[in-house]
Amino acid sequence: MIETFAAGGWSPLVLTLKLAAVTVVCLLALGTPLAWWLARTRWRGRVAIEAAVALPLVLPPTVIGFYLLILLGPNGAVGRAFALVSDQGLTFSFAGLVIASVVYSLPFVVQPIQNAFESVGRAPLEAAAVLRAGPWDRFVSVAVPLALRGFVTAAVMGFAHTLGEFGVVLMVGGNIPGETRVISIAIYDHVETLDYGYAHAMAAVLVALSFAILVLVYGINRRWARAAP
Amino acid sequence: MTDIAIRVALAKGSFHLDVDLTVPASGLTAVFGPSGAGKTTLLRCIAGLESAARGLVRIGAAIWQDASTFVPPHRRAAGLVFQDTRLFAHLSVAANLDYGRRRIPADRPVPGRDDVIDLLGLGALLERRTSGLSGGEAQRVAIGRALLASPDFLLLDEPLAAVDAARKGEILPFVERLHRSAAIPMLLVSHDVEDVARLADRVVLLDAGRVRGQGAPTAMLATSAPDAAWAVTLPASVVPGGRTGTSLRVAARDVAVFLDPPGPSSALAVLPAAVRAVDGAAEGQALLTLDANGVRLLALVRQDVLERHGLGLGSIVHAVIHHATPA
Numbered sequence: 001m002i003e004t005f006a007a008g009g010w011s012p013l014v015l016t017l018k019l020a021a022v023t024v025v026c027l028l029a030l031g032t033p034l035a036w037w038l039a040r041t042r043w044r045g046r047v048a049i050e051a052a053v054a055l056p057l058v059l060p061p062t063v064i065g066f067y068l069l070i071l072l073g074p075n076g077a078v079g080r081a082f083a084l085v086s087d088q089g090l091t092f093s094f095a096g097l098v099i100a101s102v103v104y105s106l107p108f109v110v111q112p113i114q115n116a117f118e119s120v121g122r123a124p125l126e127a128a129a130v131l132r133a134g135p136w137d138r139f140v141s142v143a144v145p146l147a148l149r150g151f152v153t154a155a156v157m158g159f160a161h162t163l164g165e166f167g168v169v170l171m172v173g174g175n176i177p178g179e180t181r182v183i184s185i186a187i188y189d190h191v192e193t194l195d196y197g198y199a200h201a202m203a204a205v206l207v208a209l210s211f212a213i214l215v216l217v218y219g220i221n222r223r224w225a226r227a228a229p
Numbered sequence: 230m231t232d233i234a235i236r237v238a239l240a241k242g243s244f245h246l247d248v249d250l251t252v253p254a255s256g257l258t259a260v261f262g263p264s265g266a267g268k269t270t271l272l273r274c275i276a277g278l279e280s281a282a283r284g285l286v287r288i289g290a291a292i293w294q295d296a297s298t299f300v301p302p303h304r305r306a307a308g309l310v311f312q313d314t315r316l317f318a319h320l321s322v323a324a325n326l327d328y329g330r331r332r333i334p335a336d337r338p339v340p341g342r343d344d345v346i347d348l349l350g351l352g353a354l355l356e357r358r359t360s361g362l363s364g365g366e367a368q369r370v371a372i373g374r375a376l377l378a379s380p381d382f383l384l385l386d387e388p389l390a391a392v393d394a395a396r397k398g399e400i401l402p403f404v405e406r407l408h409r410s411a412a413i414p415m416l417l418v419s420h421d422v423e424d425v426a427r428l429a430d431r432v433v434l435l436d437a438g439r440v441r442g443q444g445a446p447t448a449m450l451a452t453s454a455p456d457a458a459w460a461v462t463l464p465a466s467v468v469p470g471g472r473t474g475t476s477l478r479v480a481a482r483d484v485a486v487f488l489d490p491p492g493p494s495s496a497l498a499v500l501p502a503a504v505r506a507v508d509g510a511a512e513g514q515a516l517l518t519l520d521a522n523g524v525r526l527l528a529l530v531r532q533d534v535l536e537r538h539g540l541g542l543g544s545i546v547h548a549v550i551h552h553a554t555p556a
Contacts, residue, residue, distance in 0.1 A: 123313070129278070130305075146319055
């Protein structure tokens, strides 16, 4: 197996893990305020935002990838804005993959955090308010710790879901070794060229990794359920 | 200015709170009234948790709210103890106690941690998780947590409601000690006449969102029973000074029942009487039909008080008439 990787290269696996890690960091930074807002707002239009966040769950990755390709491309709104700060294009680049992954995995991160914030409710935050904690203080010292389980689930699910990404990457990232050639693309390539040895090894790694992550999620959930008052 | 002025108006659906209240900034003021009277909402308005409330909240010289000011809850020195305690589940008892204390502004005195722990008997609980506490323990921790945040006004929402009757002894003595030792004015909300009578320096009656009366506990509680429907008409001569030939109307809520003859009081009349009937009434109360030497009287009392004192059919009591109107 080691030899197989040596032949095909470790780089798709390393790139995939890097992409998943960067994506999760971006998703937590972006998803936390969004989830907080969705959990707290009484605005009626929130259902439209919730539906938009959930869209990647139901749309084919090719559809998401197609729109991202247009948006991130040299003539797209995001692509043009990016061109002002960088001389590299977004499509077929690692940065473009991160943006695509963030969109693709958004519901997997926002929904657990939103659910966790909703189950925390207003009561502990009111208690913190009358104990002299300001809004930001209450959020950091009460809301986040009480919603920690949601954050862990969100991070792990976002990571795992990004690992398994294929269609969106293919649309916006292509197959550039070391830049956009993630593990799922590498497997696809090697199967196309009938190199089953490499495909077997990579597929097995992905199965094992995903399985381990899901065991972790369910293990955490079970432990927390027991520890809950 | 050493008083506390509260004038708040708030509409919540079909419920309207419209309170106008001035109390001394010392001692314990009990807000008493049936469930749904707006007691909890009043406390929330004072603490700043109801941002839609309009009016005035002034504690001594400190204005927490008026027409142009709304101090947010974390900048009011209101120590609100919630009925459901709301201890932080992710923190130990000790960390709960320190939560507010760590956030006291530098220009305010910091209460002695050990004093409060002693006062409320919390020493043995400090390392515990909040999930394992009994109702009485959790309530004491919540009171301690509020006290340690150095409040100017301590607001207690039904501190005895979360515990069963047998466990009240776990909290009542502590609240009494607190009352005696703390220089902080307190507002305690309760629907329980007995707690209120035991603890309060003065009583405010709240019903359907409005203040119905304010004064010394005994005078207030006599008129507080929610049902005014039951009343009897008596010959005025049963009351000392009543003109013969005229009649008086006495509501059941204006009649109290004593086992022993009460001492001198402001009551209109004290009549020895026998209990002829006991009927259940709303909200855990019982309607007693009394025979006072041939005169029929009605008295509204709490069911559990009857049980505690073994009162029932045939008991001999002293019926105390607090109030009567010409019929």
